[in-house]
Amino acid sequence: MQCADCGGEFVKKTITYDQPWGDNELYIFENVPALVCSQCDAVYLEAKASQAIDAIIQSRREPKKYKKVPVFSLEEALA
Numbered sequence: 001m002q003c004a005d006c007g008g009e010f011v012k013k014t015i016t017y018d019q020p021w022g023d024n025e026l027y028i029f030e031n032v033p034a035l036v037c038s039q040c041d042a043v044y045l046e047a048k049a050s051q052a053i054d055a056i057i058q059s060r061r062e063p064k065k066y067k068k069v070p071v072f073s074l075e076e077a078l079a
C-alpha cells in the first residue's frame with residue numbers, strides 16, 4: 001500500500017491516536033495498530049481499530065486514566 005499524498009510506503013506501527021470529539025472533547029487511545037507513512041507520517045487506522053474506537057467513545061465507558069489538557073489562545077500571546 002502506498003501513500004496517496006506523497007507516494008511513500010506505509011509501515012505497520014503501534015501508535016497513540018488522538019480523536020477530537022465535538023467541540024470540547026478529546027479521546028486518546030494508546031496501543032492502536034495503524035499504518036503510518038514512512039515519509040509524511042500520514043496515518044491510516046486498521047478497520048477493526050477504528051471500529052473499536054467508535055464503540056468505546058459511544059459506550060461512554062470509564063477510561064483507564066485521565067490526562068489534563070491545557071488550552072491556550074495565541075490571540076492574546078501574539079497581540
Ligand SMILES: [Zn+2]
Binds near residue numbers: 005008038041
Ligand atoms: Zn505519505
